[in-house]
Amino acid sequence: MSSISVAMTVNGTRVSESVPARTLLVQLLREQLGLTGTHVGCDTSQCGACNVLVNGRAVKSCTMLAAQADGAEVLTIEGLESDGQLHPMQAAFKEHHALQCGFCTPGMVITAIDLVANDANPGEATIRKYLEGNFCRCTGYHNIVKAIAAGAEAMRS
Amino acid sequence: MYDFTYHRPATIADAAAAFKACAEAQFLSGGQTLLPIMKQRLAKPANLIDLAGIAALRGASVDGQTVVIGATTPHADVAGAAEVRSTIPALAALAECIGDPQVRNRGTIAGSIANSDPSADYPAALLGLGATVRTDRREIAADDFFTGLFETALEEGEIITAVSFPVPKKAGYAKFPNPASRYAIVGVMAVETAAGVRIAVTGARPCVFRATSFEAALGASLSSAAALPAFPADGLNQDIHASAEYRAHLVGVMTKRAIAAAT
Ligand code: FES
Ligand code: FES
Numbered sequence: 001m002s003s004i005s006v007a008m009t010v011n012g013t014r015v016s017e018s019v020p021a022r023t024l025l026v027q028l029l030r031e032q033l034g035l036t037g038t039h040v041g042c043d044t045s046q047c048g049a050c051n052v053l054v055n056g057r058a059v060k061s062c063t064m065l066a067a068q069a070d071g072a073e074v075l076t077i078e079g080l081e082s083d084g085q086l087h088p089m090q091a092a093f094k095e096h097h098a099l100q101c102g103f104c105t106p107g108m109v110i111t112a113i114d115l116v117a118n119d120a121n122p123g124e125a126t127i128r129k130y131l132e133g134n135f136c137r138c139t140g141y142h143n144i145v146k147a148i149a150a151g152a153e154a155m156r157s
Numbered sequence: 158m159y160d161f162t163y164h165r166p167a168t169i170a171d172a173a174a175a176f177k178a179c180a181e182a183q184f185l186s187g188g189q190t191l192l193p194i195m196k197q198r199l200a201k202p203a204n205l206i207d208l209a210g211i212a213a214l215r216g217a218s219v220d221g222q223t224v225v226i227g228a229t230t231p232h233a234d235v236a237g238a239a240e241v242r243s244t245i246p247a248l249a250a251l252a253e254c255i256g257d258p259q260v261r262n263r264g265t266i267a268g269s270i271a272n273s274d275p276s277a278d279y280p281a282a283l284l285g286l287g288a289t290v291r292t293d294r295r296e297i298a299a300d301d302f303f304t305g306l307f308e309t310a311l312e313e314g315e316i317i318t319a320v321s322f323p324v325p326k327k328a329g330y331a332k333f334p335n336p337a338s339r340y341a342i343v344g345v346m347a348v349e350t351a352a353g354v355r356i357a358v359t360g361a362r363p364c365v366f367r368a369t370s371f372e373a374a375l376g377a378s379l380s381s382a383a384a385l386p387a388f389p390a391d392g393l394n395q396d397i398h399a400s401a402e403y404r405a406h407l408v409g410v411m412t413k414r415a416i417a418a419a420t
Contacts, residue, residue, distance in 0.1 A: 002162045021163040021205070022195075045193055046337075048259060057233070057262040063192050064263065067163045068185075068209060111258065118237075132339065133257025 006070045010035070011079025017066075025069050026050045026061035029076060037077040037106050041135065048134035051107035051114075052076045058114035060133070077106035080113075089113055092151030093144070100138035108134050112148040116155050124149065158192075159201040165210045169293050169316055172206055176314040179204035184316065186229050186268035189260050214267075214318060217241055224248065224322045228267035236261065246420055247328035247346065251282050254332060256339055267317040270302070273309045273364065275394065276340035278332065280365035283320060285346030285357035286328060291319045306363035325350045327379060329419030331411045332360075335398055342399050343407035347415035349379045356412055361393050361404045371412055379416045385409055 007016040010033060017032050029035045029052065041049035043062050050062040053075040080087035086094065089112050099105045108131070115122055115130045122130070127148045128141070136144060164179070166172040176182045183202035185191055186209070194200045208214055214229040217238040224244050226235055235241055236253035255261055255269075255278050269279040270290065282288070283299040290297045293316040302310050311317070325348045332344035341360035345368075348355045354375045356368040368388065375383050390405035399407070 001160050004163055020160065022158045022160055043196070045189065045260065048257075051259055058259050059262050060259045063189060063260075065163070065188065065192065067165070068188065068207065070165075114258065114262075130258055133259045 004067055006066050008069050008072050008074055010074045011076060019066055021065070021067060023066040024062055025052070025054075025059075025064045025066050025074070028066040028069075029061060029074070035076050035078050039103055039106060041103065041107075046133075046135065047104070048107040048111060049104050051110040051134070053110055053114060056114075056117060058111050075110075077109060080109070087113075088154035089116070089148070089151035092147040092154055096143050096147035096150060098139065098143040098147035104134060104136040104138075108136065108144055108148075112151055115148065116152045120152065120156055122149070122152055158195045159198060161195075161202055161205045164204060164206045166206065166208075167210050169211060169213065169318060172208060172211060172316055173293055173314060175204070175206050176316075179206070182206055182314075184208055184271075186271075187231060187263040187265040188268075189256065189264035190268065190272050190274070208267075208316070219244055222324045224324060226266050226320050226322070228317045228319055229265045232256070232261035232264050232266070232269075233258070235266065244324050245286065245322060245328060247330045247348075247418070248282055248286065248322060250418075251278050251330040251332075251344075251346070254278065254330075254334070254339070266320055270320070271309060271311060271317060273303050273305070273307050274340070275306055275363050275365070276335070276338075276342070276344075276360045278330075278341055278344055278359065281330065281341075281344050281346040281357045281359040282322075283357075284365050284367060285330075285348045285355050286322045286325060287348070287350065287355060288320050288322045290317055291321060292317050300367075303365050308364070323350070327419045329379075329415040329417070331414035331418055333407050333411055343404055343411050345408065345411040345415040347379055347412060347419055349377075349419065353377055354379055356415075358408055358411075361408055363394065368408060368412065379419050381413065381416050385412060 039049035041047035181203035215227045219240045232252040242249045328348040343360040346357045356371045388408040390401040393401035395401040
């Protein structure tokens, strides 16, 4: 099996691993680094449960090789809190009851942060459109949309 | 996914040399199509040559009346580029409706056109706008580039370096997306140039094509008042999502919407 070394920053920490070339980014995160907050819902680019930020942009880590993230800054759900405080977007999800089983939540929060980076004050239609690549099978989305609007507001202040 | 050897050249020349030197090699751009089909084991390149390390292939710029999009520029960058939005807003709008936000952050223009998927959006942009595909060997007019179902004029190992789009008088894109995949069931790019109109249709046949009967009916300008002939269903795609007749109907409807959206 052809192995390669990859080095990247994950949640602020330098990591360097030797992995088979075909390793997906999500496999590196979950299986090598133990960061199991990033989920695999479909493994076919549909659900967004595996979303992480790579150089500040949300990507489906099931559809990216670990090798493609060599040299990148990767941020997962585990890297959002600071000093034991939830990130404002995580706090908004909690406050607005935007999760039930929670399986989709890490990917939703990552997408929401990516959205706010592009549009600090997104309206409901913008939020709903930006969730095209994130599936939730529990909530019906309403509270997720409300939480993202509130999280965006909290991130502005 | 089967095992492969990963290569990350830093220059176009190194990428071309790696392709020549390796058996069963394939180029990787954003990977939004190639990686899923490798996971399904429908593709199994022994050598994967990642083009993302070549800085010269990335970025959008305007040179006079031409918009140039580097091969590995992701859809999100085309959608967001001020240069593109101000010169060919329909191109930015088309890029913004591909897939979903995460796919747009990774997927690239060259990856899309090299694949020539019958339902992809970018082929309609290239054909409608009369773009030119630049490669490491030559320039290919969009009219000659898309040759069939997942077929293009690219030769073995040829590398797309950029796509250049002449700025039209006006253009608009309308698409009826499959709600699950967001690929086009039918998508139409309607363009008015100094030389007349071009109507490019994706999703309806095995390969993107120009609706010449509509172009003849429209003549020199994109007028929403023009009466369009019925579009024939012969030879159109049919699947569980839409019959050939339904797609034929959509070609007319999407053309009217594209004309209405044209700026
Ligand atoms: S697990 Fe990656 S999109 Fe569903
Ligand atoms: S909370 Fe269960 S899938 Fe979204």
